[in-house]
Amino acid sequence: HLPNSPSPETDFILFFKLLTLLMLHSQTCMDKHQVVGVLRQMEKFLKGQEMRFTEGLRIMKSKLATLQNSVSKLPQADQSAAPTACPPLEAPAHGTKFGSKYFVGHEVHFTCSQGYQLAGSATRVCRDNGTWTGVGAVCKDISECASNPCQNGGTCVEGVNQYKCTCPQNWSGSHCQHQTQTDVNECEVYRLDQGGKLCVHECVNVPGSYHCSCPSGYKLLPDGRSCEDVDECLSQQHNCSRGTTCINTGGGFQCVNPECPRSHGNISYVKTSPFQCERNPCPMDSRSCHVAPKTVSFHYLSLTSNLQTPATLFRMATASAPGRTGPDSLRFGIVGGNSRGMFVMQRSDRQTGELILVQQLRGPQEISIDVDMSEYSDRTFQAKHVARVHVMVSPYNF
Numbered sequence: 550h551l552p553n554s555p556s557p558e559t560d561f562i563l564f565f566k567l568l569t570l571l572m573l574h575s576q577t578c579m580d581k582h583q584v585v586g587v588l589r590q591m592e593k594f595l596k597g598q599e600m601r602f603t604e605g606l607r608i609m610k611s612k613l614a615t616l617q618n619s620v621s622k623l624p625q626a627d628q629s630a631a632p633t634a635c636p637p638l639e640a641p642a643h644g645t646k647f648g649s650k651y652f653v654g655h656e657v658h659f660t661c662s663q664g665y666q667l668a669g670s671a672t673r674v675c676r677d678n679g680t681w682t683g684v685g686a687v688c689k690d691i692s693e694c695a696s697n698p699c700q701n702g703g704t705c706v707e708g709v710n711q712y713k714c715t716c717p718q719n720w721s722g723s724h725c726q727h728q729t730q731t732d733v734n735e736c737e738v739y740r741l742d743q744g745g746k747l748c749v750h751e752c753v754n755v756p757g758s759y760h761c762s763c764p765s766g767y768k769l770l771p772d773g774r775s776c777e778d779v780d781e782c783l784s785q786q787h788n789c790s791r792g793t794t795c796i797n798t799g800g801g802f803q804c805v806n807p808e809c810p811r812s813h814g815n816i817s818y819v820k821t822s823p824f825q826c827e828r829n830p831c832p833m834d835s836r837s838c839h840v841a842p843k844t845v846s847f848h849y850l851s852l853t854s855n856l857q858t859p860a861t862l863f864r865m866a867t868a869s870a871p872g873r874t875g876p877d878s879l880r881f882g883i884v885g886g887n888s889r890g891m892f893v894m895q896r897s898d899r900q901t902g903e904l905i906l907v908q909q910l911r912g913p914q915e916i917s918i919d920v921d922m923s924e925y926s927d928r929t930f931q932a933k934h935v936a937r938v939h940v941m942v943s944p945y946n947f
């Protein structure tokens with residue numbers, strides 16, 4: 550009885566042992582019955598081996614077929630690179646993403662929250678090559694000026710997807726970062742200069758230079774700094790109507806037509822020239838008529854503001870007819886308009902009196918003062934003359 554052999558090697562060893570035993574005993578003591586039994590065992594053994602061998606081959610063939618089958622089912626080398634999807638996309642900060650499928654042909658959309666503006670692509674499509682169309686979406690703060698991008702005092706103006714800087718004078722560039730000019734403000738630099746003001750009236754700074762300007766009614770003199778009144782009367786720039794006389798003033802002009810004193814009682818006047826009135830002859834016995842002014846004259850003086858004092862404004866003298874001796878004595882006085890004591894009337898020589906300004910006058914203002922001159926002969930009153938002086942002070946000291 551042969552034991553079940555665990556491996557083909559031990560099986561074959563047993564087979565050869567039986568074969569050797571059979572050859573030894575066939576010539577000696579084994580009978581025919583025993584030999585047949587051994588042969589049958591050997592035959593059985595060989596059959597078993599044959600079956601096991603066949604079964605092994607079958608399994609190996611089957612495995613080979615399976616392998617071949619699976620290899621044939623593998624995709625081609627170039628097809629293996631073809632993607633079926635694109636890389637995942639994220640929603641932008643302050644924004645939302647619509648669509649979560651990233652397969653070829655699918656779309657993904659982006660929007661931004663309120664107060665933000667989308668930069669980049671609002672829609673992206675997954676292409677056959679596994680990449681997205683367009684560029685990444687970013688949500689930008691709509692207030693482009695929020696970061697104060699304008700320098701040097703520039704003003705930021707919001708625009709569509711951009712801002713614009715409005716630059717102050719002397720600055721330029723997209724952020725007002727360039728200084729265009731290094732101008733000296735001469736007006737400011739020399740404002741407090743003791744050597745004299747650059748301009749008599751007003752200094753106007755301009756890039757690279759300056760110029761002076763004058764008030765209305767004045768013209769700039771060739772020296773470029775002084776101002777002079779325009780004489781509208783002389784240059785026929787006035788609009789004075791017929792019967793009036795143009796009087797030039799600092800910064801303007803006046804149209805005047807002075808009136809004679811009103812008649813009262815037997816005193817009456819007649820105008821002998823635009824600026825002179827004469828008393829009509831008096832009745833012989835009327836003393837009040839004789840002491841009333843024999844002549845009234847009108848005088849207009851244009852002064853600048855803050856005139857240096859004392860200043861002689863006006864002179865008054867007797868007019869003696871030829872071949873006739875004049876008065877031997879004169880008396881002068883101020884009879885009206887000097888309430889503030891700004892004027893003094895004094896005799897300057899034997900036949901002349903002067904009106905003197907003793908206080909500075911600040912313009913603009915107008916003052917009327919009446920000056921009189923009385924004539925005496927042998928200490929007897931002869932006649933009185935009145936001069937009405939109208940002083941017009943301009944607003945400026947030029």
Ligand SMILES: [Ca+2]
Binds near residue numbers: 754758
């Ligand atoms: Ca300048």
Ligand SMILES: [Ca+2]
Binds near residue numbers: 778779781797798801
């Ligand atoms: Ca004038």
